Amino acid sequence: MPTSSQSVQPAELLHSVFGFASFRANQEQICRTAIAGRDLLLVMPTGAGKSLCYQLPALARGGTALVISPLISLMEDQVAKLAALGLRVARIHSGLPRAVARQACVEYLQGALQFLFIAPERLRVRGFPEMLAKRKLALIAIDEAHCISHWGHDFRPDYRMLGQYLPALRGAPDPAPVLTMTATATPTVQADILAQLGMVNPAKFIHGFRRENLAIEVVEIPQPDRATAIFRLLLEPARRPAIVYAPSRKQSEHLAVELSRAIPAAAYHAGLDAETRERVQNAFQAGELEVVVATIAFGMGIDKANIRTVIHAGLPATLEGYYQEIGRAGRDAALSRTFLMHSYADQRTHDFFLNRDYPPIESLSEVYEALTEEPQNANDLRAASKLGEEEFDKALEKLQIHGGARVDFGGSVTRGGPGWKKTYAIQARYRAEQFEKVLRYTVSSECRMSALVRHFGDLEDANRPCGKCDICDSAGAVLRQFRRATALERDIVQSIIDELRPVDYKAAGTLQRNLDLVGRLSRSDFEALLDAMARAALIEIESAEFEKNGEVIPFRKVRLSALGLEVRQSIPLPLLIGDGVADEFGGRFDPPSDPWMRSKKPKLTRPKLVHEDPKPAKTPAPRSEFHPATPEEQALAQSIEAKLRDWRATEAKRLGVPACVVLYDRALAAVAQARPTNPQQLSQIAGIGPAKVERFGEAILTLCRPPD
Numbered sequence: 074m075p076t077s078s079q080s081v082q083p084a085e086l087l088h089s090v091f092g093f094a095s096f097r098a099n100q101e102q103i104c105r106t107a108i109a110g111r112d113l114l115l116v117m118p119t120g121a122g123k124s125l126c127y128q129l130p131a132l133a134r135g136g137t138a139l140v141i142s143p144l145i146s147l148m149e150d151q152v153a154k155l156a157a158l159g160l161r162v163a164r165i166h167s168g169l170p171r172a173v174a175r176q177a178c179v180e181y182l183q184g185a186l187q188f189l190f191i192a193p194e195r196l197r198v199r200g201f202p203e204m205l206a207k208r209k210l211a212l213i214a215i216d217e218a219h220c221i222s223h224w225g226h227d228f229r230p231d232y233r234m235l236g237q238y239l240p241a242l243r244g245a246p247d248p249a250p251v252l253t254m255t256a257t258a259t260p261t262v263q264a265d266i267l268a269q270l271g272m273v274n275p276a277k278f279i280h281g282f283r284r285e286n287l288a289i290e291v292v293e294i295p296q297p298d299r300a301t302a303i304f305r306l307l308l309e310p311a312r313r314p315a316i317v318y319a320p321s322r323k324q325s326e327h328l329a330v331e332l333s334r335a336i337p338a339a340a341y342h343a344g345l346d347a348e349t350r351e352r353v354q355n356a357f358q359a360g361e362l363e364v365v366v367a368t369i370a371f372g373m374g375i376d377k378a379n380i381r382t383v384i385h386a387g388l389p390a391t392l393e394g395y396y397q398e399i400g401r402a403g404r405d406a407a408l409s410r411t412f413l414m415h416s417y418a419d420q421r422t423h424d425f426f427l428n429r430d431y432p433p434i435e436s437l438s439e440v441y442e443a444l445t446e447e448p449q450n451a452n453d454l455r456a457a458s459k460l461g462e463e464e465f466d467k468a469l470e471k472l473q474i475h476g477g478a479r480v481d482f483g484g485s486v487t488r489g490g491p492g493w494k495k496t497y498a499i500q501a502r503y504r505a506e507q508f509e510k511v512l513r514y515t516v517s518s519e520c521r522m523s524a525l526v527r528h529f530g531d532l533e534d535a536n537r538p539c540g541k542c543d544i545c546d547s548a549g550a551v552l553r554q555f556r557r558a559t560a561l562e563r564d565i566v567q568s569i570i571d572e573l574r575p576v577d578y579k580a581a582g583t584l585q586r587n588l589d590l591v592g593r594l595s596r597s598d599f600e601a602l603l604d605a606m607a608r609a610a611l612i613e614i615e616s617a618e619f620e621k622n623g624e625v626i627p628f629r630k631v632r633l634s635a636l637g638l639e640v641r642q643s644i645p646l647p648l649l650i651g652d653g654v655a656d657e658f659g660g661r662f663d664p665p666s667d668p669w670m671r672s673k674k675p676k677l678t679r680p681k682l683v684h685e686d687p688k689p690a691k692t693p694a695p696r697s698e699f700h701p702a703t704p705e706e707q708a709l710a711q712s713i714e715a716k717l718r719d720w721r722a723t724e725a726k727r728l729g730v731p732a733c734v735v736l737y738d739r740a741l742a743a744v745a746q747a748r749p750t751n752p753q754q755l756s757q758i759a760g761i762g763p764a765k766v767e768r769f770g771e772a773i774l775t776l777c778r779p780p781d
């Protein structure tokens with residue numbers, strides 16, 4: 074039996090009660106802070122060991138800890154674990170008979186419990202908070218605290234009301250500390266949690282998001298080419314076991330069939346029956362299956378340490394989800410690779426899912442208006458509604474989450490409060506913004522791991538490049554292709570370095586103007602060059618903004634790095650400029666050996682990954698320099714080029730990306746000259762790969778059509 078004396082050392086409790094040999098990273102310091110009575114915000118990844126951080130301090134402080142948990146299954150799991158350690162624990166939630174709840178209250182009031190778990194809605198039961206307040210609590214732990222925030226994906230209105238009960242529950246003087254825990258809270262969500270709970274000056278522990286053994290690659294690749302690329306990546310036995318995340322059930326099935334031609338693979342998604350899912354999961358765990366192609370439903374219950382590769386065959390909806398998923402690779406600490414494949418088409422897929430998962434507010438209103446104080450049967454309501462069945466269910470689900478509808482166990486629905494409109498709108502907007510963050514992540518030139526660490530709010534740890542991702546180590550990238558800078562580009566790089574040497578920093582636009590590059594090199598090609606310099610660690614680029622006439626205008630601050638400062642004569646590095654997908658995975662060559670997986674081959678000697686010079690322009694013959702264009706043709710080309718520029722500017726703005734991501738200047742001019750009439754011709758133009766054709770082909774070809 075543990076003692077509750079303050080003098081017990083945390084390490085002693087760790088051994089004697091929990092049976093662990095040592096603390097994990099940060100656990101001891103967190104425990105000491107909590108034991109001392111300070112409020113805490115813990116943001117650490119799943120599996121980091123957050124539970125111990127309230128359990129151990131609870132025992133050290135003595136008395137009963139109140140634990141608030143949003144899910145019955147989580148609660149039952151924790152209760153069972155604590156009971157197995159011989160601790161006195163009880164829980165109260167809607168899935169239990171009344172007598173059990175009553176017994177728990179009796180034991181609580183007798184001071185017989187070390188832990189009492191409750192669901193947040195229990196606090197709405199009249200008299201319950203007052204009953205709890207009769208005794209002084211050791212501490213109050215709030216698990217999955219992101220549920221408090223409108224912005225969190227699992228927002229729960231009952232969680233949001235916690236704040237109003239806390240002062241009474243904490244007691245006075247010397248209020249009991251509040252410990253909030255979550256694995257997924259961005260700085261916005263963190264701030265919301267603290268504000269809602271009225272936590273003043275809590276100690277914050279935001280740790281553990283950096284993974285040292287993951288090499289992240291983000292590659293633009295058209296959807297039709299992905300199956301081949303994935304197949305070729307996973308043919309290499311050293312890249313297995315692997316998880317492939319597919320955006321839809323259909324695609325997960327399709328990919329699994331493709332892979333099965335050579336590799337033991339299976340699909341896993343929510344549309345399969347429970348038995349099949351369990352079979353797939355067990356076979357993967359046991360090593361009989363080497364690849365699982367899953368929708369996001371897979372991986373939660375997986376405890377497989379040696380997953381070598383995680384591939385996203387489409388854009389994830391949020392960076393939080395993406396992080397969780399790639400995090401399943403390399404639990405054994407051995408090097409592992411992750412690939413995120415994306416293209417413009419993913420955006421359309423995502424819009425579709427967003428509309429499905431967050432229906433328009435009008436749909437919710439329609440359902441809300443049909444609700445009354447009198448309980449009505451959900452089936453009757455659905456039948457009477459103008460909405461489709463799925464739409465109706467989704468709308469009702471959202472209303473329920475946001476308090477606009479109450480559904481009892483029998484399926485009867487009553488009308489809730491009107492507050493749902495506001496919180497639902499906030500959540501839907503936040504959801505859309507989260508996806509925009511994913512889009513920005515794909516075009517960013519910041520280290521991939523650092524960007525993720527920063528996203529979770531660990532700013533201290535966010536400044537160290539990982540050295541392994543496609544940004545940090547372009548030459549080591551497997552799927553993403555880079556070409557070497559041309560002689561001209563290297564000259565420009567040298568002059569950029571010279572220009573930056575005497576100053577702290579320059580804005581990218583100023584730099585381009587100062588060097589008189591405006592006519593010689595387009596802004597987008599210039600930005601691509603800066604990105605290449607940043608990847609080579611010659612410069613550092615910082616996103617900044619200034620205000621002009623009330624408008625916030627973003628710009629990029631460019632400063633010389635320590636390495637850049639040393640460069641006087643010629644750049645010692647093979648500067649690499651991003652250039653699509655490696656040929657090896659595009660269907661034309663056999664897979665190369667990945668230097669990490671096999672040999673000590675010097676990275677830059679892999680011939681097909683790196684082009685010494687840009688590919689020669691492959692514009693259709695008739696309009697070449699040997700057949701000078703007529704004045705009419707020139708005029709036509711000019712007008713098309715102007716139209717393409719306008720279109721590109723609009724497109725870039727809409728996507729929130731630099732214009733060069735849409736189309737390089739060079740390619741734009743070549744298109745105007747060549748005036749392709751079909752996708753095949755378009756793809757022949759230098760700078761226009763299959764990805765661009767898929768993404769923008771239709772729009773470009775329309776603009777190239779001669780006026781009739």
Ligand code: ADP
Nearest residue numbers: 093094095096097118119120121122123124125
């Ligand atoms: P989280 O809530 O952060 O997702 P948990 O608290 O559920 O993680 O802990 C994950 C697992 O790690 C649990 O099985 C727990 O028993 C174990 N664990 C926690 N701390 C330690 C430790 N110091 N030593 C060994 N195992 C630990």
Ligand code: MG
Nearest residue numbers: 120123124216
């Ligand atoms: Mg937990």
Ligand code: ZN
Nearest residue numbers: 520539542545
């Ligand atoms: Zn990196």
